[in-house]
Amino acid sequence: xxxxxxxxxxxxxxxxxxxxxxxxxxxxxxxxxxxxxxxxxxxxxxxxxxxxxxxxxxxxxxxxxxxxxxxxxxxxxxxxxxxxxxxxxxxxxxxxxxxxxxxxxxxxxxxxxxxxxxxxxxxxxxxxxxxxxxxxxxxxxxxxxxxxxxxxxxxxxxxxxxxxxxxxxxxxxxxxxx
Numbered sequence: 001x002x003x004x005x006x007x008x009x010x011x012x013x014x015x016x017x018x019x020x021x022x023x024x025x026x027x028x029x030x031x032x033x034x035x036x037x038x039x040x041x042x043x044x045x046x047x048x049x050x051x052x053x054x055x056x057x058x059x060x061x062x063x064x065x066x067x068x069x070x071x072x073x074x075x076x077x078x079x080x081x082x083x084x085x086x087x088x089x090x091x092x093x094x095x096x097x098x099x100x101x102x103x104x105x106x107x108x109x110x111x112x113x114x115x116x117x118x119x120x121x122x123x124x125x126x127x128x129x130x131x132x133x134x135x136x137x138x139x140x141x142x143x144x145x146x147x148x149x150x151x152x153x154x155x156x157x158x159x160x161x162x163x164x165x166x167x168x169x170x171x172x173x174x175x176x177x178x
Contacts, residue, residue, distance in 0.1 A: 039103075
């Protein structure tokens with residue numbers, strides 16, 4: 001029995017929609033999980049966490065990250081910018097997901113930041129650490145200079161290089177370097 005033009009078009013549109021829908025589902029499965037592995041140099045705490053799966057943020061994981069990157073001096077917790085986590089994930093991927101990020105400083109309360117400003121140089125008065133938008137790190141699988149270069153290549157925000165202290169500052173502010 002021959003099919004009419006209208007039936008053919010309706011069937012074709014339906015088939016195309018099904019194929020596109022399947023494509024989207026398949027693409028969602030292919031999106032790699034965003035996983036990070038940390039070691040905090042001041043608290044000796046470890047955390048391996050998947051904070052995004054199939055492109056979807058995992059609220060419980062973000063809560064864990066917020067607690068982990070807290071101001072360890074006074075235990076204050078603040079939301080960490082997801083864009084910062086994404087930048088760390090991209091850096092981690094650059095080095096084939098090997099090693100751990102060693103955390104020197106994550107979130108800093110305004111009180112801690114002020115105290116550090118008085119005790120040492122190089123601490124910005126309006127640091128992005130206060131907003132949960134900066135982290136000072138090393139990566140155990142990379143030389144600090146290589147980590148700096150990879151962070152600069154991302155163009156995801158500010159990158160500070162502290163070779164004497166052996167860490168890199170990464171933030172989600174304006175693209176800049178020091």
